[in-house]
Amino acid sequence: MMTTAGFIVRIIFAVLLVFGIYNPSGYSYYDWLVGDLGHWTVKLFGASVLAFLLFIHAQATWRSMKLIGILLVLSVVSSFGWVLWDFGVIDLADPTTRSLGLLSTVAIVLGAGQSWSLVRYRLSGQVDSQNLIA
């Protein structure tokens, strides 16, 4: 059963995942990968774990929302960003703000995609299922 806390946790997990892969602060998996520190086996292990998590999120998002849902979430999030910019809360001329916004958008899409089948099941009772043998 999907709860508000469950939804928030999924969003937070997606945010951690996306920002863990890359963020503009200079402390991310990408920065570690291109830097000299660390052995390649450990980097490969990190890459495979991150690729797996990203794949799980992307697949769940695609299966539950398809293109139309992704576009709707994107439009809602970007219009919200427009509102923030319009009221002077964020400064889109700043490249750091831009990349933070882009990363947050991706994270929210993935988190919402991870949640949507559960939200829809709780709201409507319609089950999303995956055929293992097509």
Place this chain on the structure above:
Amino acid sequence: MKSFGYLIRTVTCFLLLFATWNPTGYSYAAWLGTDDGSRLSVKIAVGLLLLALYAAYLRIAWVALRLPGILTAATILYSGYLSLRHLGVFAADAPLWSSYLALVLAGLVLASGVCWSHFKRRISGQSHVLTPPP
């Protein structure tokens, strides 16, 4: 799902429809048409949020009811209204058609679509599955 669940879903459907448009002049459509100093970005953001909610609710209701179900629900509700009018619960000269009546009928049809999969599973044990197993 218990009675409160059906009630809350019906209330959200009514809120969605009445927030979009209603004859009192306090609605999203009326707000779009007035120049009250609120910014375009806020109007567009609210519009996109409403659009996303409509996409979710209408698809849920559509796949649960399809055209025959919608026609059945509308027929039952409208003939019920005509009976109540005939029996004197409503005034005998109550309009055959008014914008409030249209909103209430649309809200009830939408609500029955949103609740139908839950109701069906509860009374018959048959789940609605979006991608059915082979």
